[in-house]
Amino acid sequence: MRKDSPDVISLISKSFPLIFSLTSYMVVIAFNRQTASANRFAAEIISPEIPHCDDPTLHCYAICIPRKFFEERYRLYVPDIPVFNRKKFEICSDILKYMNMFAFEASKNMQNSDITLNANAELITHWIIRSILGESMDMRSISNDYSVAKAQHYMEHHFGEPITIKRLSELGFVSPSGLTHKFKAELGVSPIEYLIEIRNLKAVSFFSK
Numbered sequence: 001m002r003k004d005s006p007d008v009i010s011l012i013s014k015s016f017p018l019i020f021s022l023t024s025y026m027v028v029i030a031f032n033r034q035t036a037s038a039n040r041f042a043a044e045i046i047s048p049e050i051p052h053c054d055d056p057t058l059h060c061y062a063i064c065i066p067r068k069f070f071e072e073r074y075r076l077y078v079p080d081i082p083v084f085n086r087k088k089f090e091i092c093s094d095i096l097k098y099m100n101m102f103a104f105e106a107s108k109n110m111q112n113s114d115i116t117l118n119a120n121a122e123l124i125t126h127w128i129i130r131s132i133l134g135e136s137m138d139m140r141s142i143s144n145d146y147s148v149a150k151a152q153h154y155m156e157h158h159f160g161e162p163i164t165i166k167r168l169s170e171l172g173f174v175s176p177s178g179l180t181h182k183f184k185a186e187l188g189v190s191p192i193e194y195l196i197e198i199r200n201l202k203a204v205s206f207f208s209k
Contacts, residue, residue, distance in 0.1 A: 010024075010063070010064040022048055022049055023048060023066060023067055024048060024064040024065055024066050024067060024070075025045060025046065025047060025048060025064070025065045025066075025067065025070045025084070026045070026046045026062055026063070026064055026065075027043060027044070027045045027046075027062070027063040027065065027128055028043060028044050028045075028046075028060050028061075028062050028063075029041050029042075029043045029060055029061045029062075029063070029091060029095070029096075029099075030042045030043065030059065030060045031059045031060060031061075032059045032060075039092065039093050039187070040090040040091060040092055040093060041090065041091050041092075041093055041095075041096070042088065042090060043088070043089050043090065043091045043128075043131070044086045044087060044088045044089070045084040045086075045087050045089070045128070045132060046084055046085065046086055046087075047083045047084040047085065048067050050083070050084070050085050050086075061096075061099055063099070063124070063128070065125055065128075069121075069125070070125060070129075073122075073125050073126060073129060074129050077129060077130075077133055077135075078133070087132070089131050089132050089134075090131065091127070091128065091131040092127075092131070095124065095127055095128075098120060098123055098124055098127070099124065101120060102117065102120045102121070102124065105117055105120065143182075143186055143187070145182055145186065146172060147169070147171075147172025147173065147174045147178075147179055147182060148172070148179070148182050148183060148186060148187075150168075150171045150172040151168040151169075151171060151172055151179060151183075151191055152194070154167075154168060154171055155168070155191075155194065155195050155198055156198060159195065159198045159199050159202060160199075163195055165179065165180065165190075165191055165192060168191050179191060
């Protein structure tokens, strides 16, 4: 099933057919390929004019971004645009929310949908570019649960300070055991394990600069 926003981007869900495009970059975000973190998806980008074949076993979104639209935004970050021949990268799983929102909006003939689709296309494209450049590798999925999201936000901004589970639970008005249960159920780790992951990623980012 294909969802389109005129002159901006297109989404193709599930497996995708053979595509050879002179006008668009293709970004494939795979849901059934393992990554180092459960909160990231494996992805790859293919430049226009690079032929590629479909993988019938791949469960994915394929995003077609017009050449001019993509390159204008890519040059806001770096001046030179390489040829991407299935360049692999990882992207935060939160992007799925915005792609689903884009697909839903495109499927409805709602008033002013062109405005919201264009805004969403901008966000998705910049998110992809930042991920290609490694600028969003420390992003993790933000919970829809208030207490979990509050704790995540606090840890992101205070990771260098002493943080206790008691303090985190107070921020979200839940008990320490309740917050731990919510983290493990949604993210697969405890709040303290999540904090350790943040600190490790911040350290890697610091020493790689």
